[in-house]
Amino acid sequence: MNYTALFEQIKKKKSFLCVGLDSDIAKIPAHLQQVADPVFEFNKAVIDATAGVTIAYKPNIAFYESRGVEGWQSLEKTVTYIRQQYPEIFLIADAKRGDIGNTSQMYAKAFLETLNFDAITVAPYMGEDSVTPFLQYPEKWVILLALTSNKGAFDFQFREDKGVKLYEAVLRKSQEWGDKQNMMYVVGATKAEMLGGIRDIVPDHFLLVPGVGAQGGSLQEVAKYGMNSHCGLIVNSSRGIIFADKTEQFAVRAGEEARKLQGEMEILLKEKGIL
């Protein structure tokens, strides 16, 4: 999916919501634990309840690969289901990969070709040759970790060299490798106040923003500092939507939580003049 198609989806759905499929098998409602593939059945119900107001899904790969072969099967079935039922939706593998060049090539093939995701999250710290193999796929995206939502972000990402913070150096240097058509950046909603400065460096790129919902980030603050004339934001919520309820009503509640966020997003898009 290209930049224009993504923006068209945002306008059509009046939403820049990404639902995170962090489908921890231990948290899946009891009544689904007996079926053949509880994670897939859970995902399917959440997807059907939220697809109308969602532009992207982001399975976090840890919740699948931790279960071995069965987990990979749940993931593959989930991707196939979304591709068949909701082909307009943008699919992000939150895998946080990146290694020496020939290994990155295999990670890229695994997620962008074999599993057919639209995008993959990549850690930038091994540099150019670890990132560029992911950029060889037309209409696929690298989402580079820039400023993460967690407390540990302060350990390295704010370190300064000649007045430039490490996450700023990531934003600047990586623009030599890709552009707004194939590269996005992760910026945590918990660091929304830094988004103004980030927009000075990457005014046009899409940003994937996790941290709204369970981590307490504010959607309004994210939009205030981070929204550009093409929206430029994909805001993720995982636990706040998929585990809003742990009873047989989980999908209904997931749909309600997703619609609530979409309603707030619609207001923000209108305020910005995008709708």
Ligand SMILES: O=c1ccn([C@@H]2O[C@H](COP(=O)(O)O)[C@@H](O)[C@H]2O)c(=O)[nH]1
């Ligand atoms: O800086 C980052 C980068 C990635 N994530 C991921 O996003 C989701 C957030 O889940 P919630 O349940 O909505 O908190 C999860 O998959 C993280 O691994 C992030 O939170 N922060």
